[in-house]
Amino acid sequence: MPSLYPHAKGISYALKDKGIDMAVASRSPTPDIAKIFLDKLEIQPMFVAREIFSSWIHKTEHFQIIHRRTGVPFNSMLFFDDEDRSIDAVKNAYCSPLF
Numbered sequence: 001m002p003s004l005y006p007h008a009k010g011i012s013y014a015l016k017d018k019g020i021d022m023a024v025a026s027r028s029p030t031p032d033i034a035k036i037f038l039d040k041l042e043i044q045p046m047f048v049a050r051e052i053f054s055s056w057i058h059k060t061e062h063f064q065i066i067h068r069r070t071g072v073p074f075n076s077m078l079f080f081d082d083e084d085r086s087i088d089a090v091k092n093a094y095c096s097p098l099f
Contacts, residue, residue, distance in 0.1 A: 002037040023049035025062035059086040
């Protein structure tokens with residue numbers, strides 16, 4: 001059974017209650033299972049966009065899709081990832097040179 005860190009659900013609901021839009025962007029060899037996990041965790045409705053793909057598209061493509069779907073400017077997005085290469089790719093594509 002999937003699980004979240006102890007305070008993750010409460011923090012996510014608090015962000016949603018404050019009107020902060022959240023999205024999921026993931027590359028997974030089993031996107032159907034990933035979506036089922038979001039359902040089981042009861043957090044799927046929190047996200048304005050769920051971009052979960054089985055292909056290994058570049059993370060910047062996820063950002064482009066989320067931007068088109070939500071209209072949120074890139075400089076207003078906050079990004080977390082567990083892969084340095086994805087963080088670097090997004091930072092290089094969308095962050096100002098000051099970062």
